[in-house]
Amino acid sequence: MSVTFELKAEPRGDLGKGASRRLRRAGKVPAILYGGGQDPQPLVLNHLDVLNQLKNEAVYSHVLTLKLGDRTESVVLRDLQRHPFKPTILHLDFLRVSADRKLRVHVPLHFINEEISRGVKQQGGVVSRALIDLEIACLPKDLPEFIEVDIANLGVGEALHLTRIPLPSGVELADKIVPGSDQDVVVVSIHHVHGGEEAPSVASPPPAAS
Secondary structure (H helix, E strand, O other): OOOOOEEEEEEOOOOOHHHHHHHHHOOEEEEEEEEOOEEEEEEEEEHHHHHHHHOOHHHHHOOEEEEEOOEEEEEEEEEEEEOOOOOOEEEEEEEEOOOOOOEEEEEEEEEEOOOOOHHHHHOOOEEEEOOOEEEEEEOHHHOOOOEEEEOOOOOOOOEEEHHHOOOOOOOEEOOOOOOOOOOOOEEEEEEOOOOOOOOOOOOOOOOOOO
16 A cells, blocks of 8 residues: 555543534544554544545545554544535544454445446446445455456446455455345446336237127
């Protein structure tokens, strides 16, 4: 992983909804750090710094360095809450990372060869992406920045399901999924522009008996 991310945080002593609102008005973001066999620690971060880091999608699938005074913690961003319509981060959840313990992380999907895929170039279809990320499990050293999904050979009426997505070495789906089961959902498919194959014509009703 060539990109590194560093966030500065401070311990947060004032808790509660009222305190959180005051922090946000002051340009701060309340957060929590948990995991690693330690007690959860409330934190506060600078909102502008957080927004700048979040501009890079890789921040969601990297091990981050969280600076807490004179010490650092290796963490992943486990969850965040956004304001429903304002460009505001309401809360962050950080999970401590252990080198020998698998992580469960959502990693972005990068779809490639869409324009030259068989279903688009030869059959005039349209790509439909059902998922934009996958939840995976792996050790921190194996954490990918993204997962590539090649749809060059996908035709109209065909789909790639979760269990057919190639994963990097050391990476697995966060939950065990049986191929063909209800949990083996569609990740990407190609369909006709007007909703797929033409519907069969409706037969005319038989003439009424005289």
